[in-house]
Amino acid sequence: MAMPLPDEHQLEELKSRALRGKDLLLLRQWLGLNIADCCYLLGMPLIRWHYYQKRPESLIQDAGVAMLARALLTHPEVHYLPHFPTPAEMLPAYRRALAQSNRKLADPDTALGLLLGRDRTSVKRWLNGTGQRQVPPPVSRLLGALHILLLHHGVPGFEALVDRAAFEAAARGFDLHSPAMTTWARRAPYRPRKPRKSRPENEAEPDTGHEADSDPA
Incomplete structure (x- = not known):
């Protein structure tokens, strides 16, 4: 994947000094990686x-x-992490596979x-670029795996993924093919809080254990 070089002034500075911890942070920021991927890239625990840090x-x-x-930092072609497809890049291939498949999904895009x-709403957020x-x-x-399955196995590979997702859903008490399934998270039933008991008006104030000050005899 072709990538632009970092700022030329930053690269010029690297020629005259040894690399420090801050340069690893620069590398991560430049590549847009999370910490786990950057550690994998560097082979570092x-x-x-x-x-x-x-x-x-x-x-x-x-x-x-x-x-x-x-x-x-200096040779973008050295970057060897795979490029995973985005949801927008995979959506057309997903739709084609679903159209040719015997597996039917409620509201296919979501x-x-x-x-x-x-969850179902995540696709819209990814496509619109909304959300934090x-x-x-x-x-x-998983998008990368789906891409490879479609590339090498076509519709049968896609159906294998759908069948496995349905199996995982059933194991969690869901039905993947039902529109009622909107998320993988099972929410606890809503239980309204019990109202707090109010103190009766005639109830005496609690004893603080301190007697009122009195004038000396």
């Missing part, structure tokens, strides 16, 4: 990431990580959210 001026102790981070392990959160990492990877 999460605890080490937090170390540099708290010490941005600290030299990167592992020289191999420092050189890898430098290569990723059912895609259920197939991706989220981006597409969660598990959903991005």
Whole structure:
């Protein structure tokens, strides 16, 4: 995936000094990755990431990580994480597969959210770019899996995914094919709070244990 280089002034600065913790934060920000993906990209444990996050001026102790981070910052073609398709990119292929499939889903466009392990309303939010959160990492990877299934196995691969989703839903007490299923989360029944008992007007104030001050004899 072709990517633009970071700011040229930042790159120029990297030529004259060793990489520090703040440069890993720059790398993550530039690539738009979550912490888990950035640690995977660098082959670095999460605890080490937090170390540099708290010490941005600290030299990167592992020289191999420092050189890898430098290569990723200066040569976009080195970036080797896969590009996962977005919901908007997958929606046409999903619709084609569903049209050719024997599996019928209620409200097909919103059912895609259920197939991706989220609620029905999530698809609209992703397509419109609304909401505070981006597409969660598990959903991005499942979109990638759906893309590969359609590419290599066509409609049977799609139907296998639908069947598995229906199985997982049944195990949780849901029916994937019912429009009544709107989310994977089972909400507890609403229980109104009991009204608090009011204190009777003639009830004496509680004893505080302190006697009133009196004048000395």
